[in-house]
Amino acid sequence: MTKKLIALVFLLSLFILIAMNWGNNEIRFPEKETITIQNLSEIPPSPGVDIYGLTTDNFEVLDDEIQRNESLYIVLNRNDVSPEKIFEIQQAAKGEVKLNRMMPGQKYRLYRDEEGVFAFVWHRTSTEFTTINWKDEITIENGEIPVETVIRTVSGTIHSSLASALMEQEISQKLVVELANIYAWTVDFYGLQMGDQFKAVYEDRYVNGEYIGIGKVRAAEFVHRGKELRAYFFDDGEQAGYYDNEGNSMRRVMMRVPFEYNPRISSSFSRNRYHPILKRNRPHYGTDYAAPTGTPILAAGDGIVTEAQRRGGNGNIVQIKHNSVYRTAYLHMSRFASGIRAGVRVKQGQVIGYVGQTGLATGPHLCYRLYKHDSPVNSVTYDFPPSEGLKDIYMDAYKTTMVRFDDMLNSLDAPEELAMN
The missing domain is CATH 2.70.70.10 (Glucose Permease (Domain IIA))
Known part of the structure; x- marks a missing residue:
């Protein structure tokens, strides 16, 4: 049978089939279903998932914090988890997380269903957590909570100390530590004088809308004994640090004072x-x-x-x-x-x-x-040479960073006026 003959037979058969069913509309092609608000609402919603990746539907969630002399064993046993299961959890955690490092004040969360507590979330820090789930089998996962960063600015004039100047503006004292670390090699903080001034562009950090403290200082200015010293944070991909307006490191070969604070x-x-x-x-x-x-x-x-x-x-x-x-x-x-x-x-x-x-x-x-x-x-008066500065290949990118933060520092009002607001 030739190809032409096969094609002719196929077309003849199709014609006969259509003719036989033309009157009773037996031949139907599937219609596309129109999506409406009514049938769309029939699609079941996804189960609720919290920031730890656990579903919360039909579960009771209990939030608390570690008390003095408490351990994972005490917390779980108090919530009716058997000693045998707690032992299994402790064995499974080896190599994953050190459960013996729980500290008073650390937050935790328990998940309970009709069969009892089946999961535990331990906040190791404000942003790091460990999830332990033993609903079906024991699983242990470490995670991080996203941090929201907000850029803030502050400036002031020193009347007694840097700490007092920041306290007047209700700024976290951690900023004192950060500024002291940046200028530790160039400014004698014990020798600050009345009238010395400062400005800073820094990060405030939040987790789930809750303030968790100051982050990185992005740029700063210190006027000490009439000399202006600006510092900018820059990460060239090889190392990150603070540099002056010429790209020299703010660090020196040696620290002037071997303390975190200047005593x-x-x-x-x-x-x-x-x-x-x-x-x-x-x-x-x-x-x-x-x-x-x-x-x-x-x-x-x-x-x-x-x-x-x-x-x-x-x-x-x-x-x-x-x-x-x-x-x-x-x-x-x-x-x-x-x-x-x-x-x-x-x-x-x-x-x-x-x-x-x-x-x-x-x-x-x-x-x-x-x-x-x-x-x-004399370590107090000696002029230490700076550590290695930025390489030439990074200077164009660094100057762009400087311009951005110079605009922010220059836009601040006079420190004395800001301090009184």
Whole structure:
């Protein structure tokens, strides 16, 4: 049978079929269903899902927080979860999350159905959480809650301290810490003067509409003793940090003060100082910072610990060789930080010990000593060279960032006027 004949037979059969059914409309083609508000409403809605990814329909949700001396076992057992199930959960959590790090005040959520509690959400931080679900099988997932960031600005004039100036405007004191960290190498915060001024562009952070604190400072200005110092945050993809208007790092090779906060200077660097215990004049090749016992002491720069021991009148002492030029010494510590010993490499800002009054000391303080080519120098007045600045390939992008934040800083009213609002 040829192809033409096959086609002719097919068409003849189709014609006969149509003719036989023409009168009773047997041949029907499916019609497309028109979607209306009425039939659309018949589509069942998706079950409600909360921010932790758990459905909330037909479940009871209980929110609470960890109390003193409470653990996961105590919380779940109080809510009728069997010891056997709690043990299974603890075993499943190994390698996923450290359940023994629950702290008083941390929030948690329980999910309960007609069979009892079947899931637990633990807020490890304000933005990080762990979900444990044992409804069918035990599953453990770590997650993060999205953070909303709002850019804020502030400026003020210092009458007594930076903390007081911010407190007057009901700004979180964490901003004091952030600004102190940015300018730690260039501004002596203990030596702030009345009339010094500041401006800052910073982030306020929110989770589910709840304020959780200050985030990153994006740009800042400090006018100290008539000198204006601006700093801008920039991330070049290799490293992130604060830089001045020429792209130089705000960090210095060495920290001027080895503390997170600038404590009070109780005794300054001197070539001839009267010693309160020895009762005679002698050189004091360091700066004494009065601080409560146990205050963390930071490494002033990257380097290798060359000494960490108790030594005579120096008490517990740590010495760090930073490079061929600089070394530092930290005297009268109450104790050393974990792992600090001779030969250990440390990073700038790492905790190396804690304030004390060991050796010849009349009260808790740190004697901080800086040596350049093994000669003592005054760390308070010494002009430290900056750390490595931005590479040329990033300068165009950095200048764009500067222009943006300069506009914001310049748009702020005079600090004195803002402080009174």
